[in-house]
Amino acid sequence: MNTSFISDNFLLTNRFAEELYHQYAAKMPIIDYHNHLSPKDISDNRFFPNITKLWIDGDHYKWRAIRTLGISEKYVTGNAGDAEKFMKWAETVPYTVRNPLYHWTHLELNRYFNIDELLTANNAKKIYDRTSEVLSKPEYSCQSLISKMNVELLCTTEDPTDNLKYHRKLRSSDFKTKVTTAFRPDRALQIEKEEFNEYLNSLEQISDKHIHTYQDLCDVLRSRIGFFHENGCKLSDHGLEYVPFAEHTEKEVAELFKKRRGGDEVSEIQAVKFKTSLLIFLSEEYHSLGWVQQFHLGALRNNNSRKLRLLGPDTGWDSIGDWLQAQSLSRFLNRLDSTDKLTKTIIYNLNPRDNEVMASMIGNFNDGSVKGKIQFGSGWWFLDQKDGMEKQLNALSNIGLISCFIGMLTDSRSFLSFPRHEYFRRILCNLFGQEMANGQLPQETEWIGKIIQDICYYNAKAYFNF
Structure with missing residues (x-):
């Protein structure tokens, strides 16, 4: 029998790292503010x-x-x-x-x-x-697996058409972990997709309102945001290749939406104008309710058309994309900030070449109103591994303030994924511990330990304010 290498000091390479992890990080509750767990499975205690x-x-x-x-x-x-x-x-x-x-x-x-x-x-x-x-x-059971990992709060991800039935059941249950949701309206933005009108029809059905015009779409999405808010939602999430931005007028967006709703196709620039307009509208709504908005940027999805046709999406055929991110993201954030309607924002990057871009971008819009208002999110998907996490932590440390970071999330569909928080915490503590050992940081374990606890728990608790 081969004994596993998962020891008490796994990934911890010196006594400072060990102390930071065991005395400060390990005992912190988990706030898993973005995942794809099934609320039905949690509610049914599957x-x-x-x-x-x-x-x-x-x-x-x-x-x-x-x-x-x-x-x-x-x-x-x-x-x-x-x-x-x-x-x-x-x-x-x-x-x-x-x-x-x-x-x-x-x-x-x-x-x-x-x-x-x-x-x-x-x-x-x-x-x-x-x-x-x-x-x-x-x-x-699902609830026991969550409780075993000391999860204080978890946030699943739902489409605007969701009726939040299981979230409502969980809110009235005696399950101690708080379960909430994030509003993810990606399909409402995908005007170029063949199934766009079909999706709008489903929005009509859940809202019991017609969507003939662009204003109708905005009104329906506003009502769905309100419904989510009434049911405890305080976050949105967007999975985008890049944040779109193109100058546009209300008239041309209204006209191109009418054209698409009638079954015609739209050009690439028209699609970008529509997405820009709708994303600004959504972000202003989030700001009005004090939500946190999340942008997951850079995934190149469904690369293998043969396997997509046979197996469908989300079956393992996605990879890292290489879009230019900085300019359109800057213009988008600036547009919202110019009217003081930029809400708390988390930006997740999938291409490691852009880590410093994102780490520097957040500093442009951290305006002193909220601690860590704009966040460079943790390494995700292909980057939620040791090297990817360390690169994200180093970029944020070098250009921003790692002490204001809101830490890790699972972004997972698995009920066995919560040890990824432990994995992150061990990597984090080792990074600090190594620099304490080599003289790059003071050997003040109590102070560094406080920073570690803030990153693991307290910063997120204050940031989301559930």
């Missing part, structure tokens, strides 16, 4: 029948690794049995060395199941059987 359903289904990080090893799609999204799929994942794990999956896999097995072994094809059946035996116990 139990999973086996570890494949809990841990592998829907996880495109794992899917990409399995495919890369040359394993058939049958064992990824295909018709193989759950046990077979787990065996193929276990066969893959030893070959993920130096990929964050290797760390996450063993950290999660340890933290949730007390399994201190390296997962391989040899022990896969034993681990599959062992985990399946316990998953029916009360401590492995």
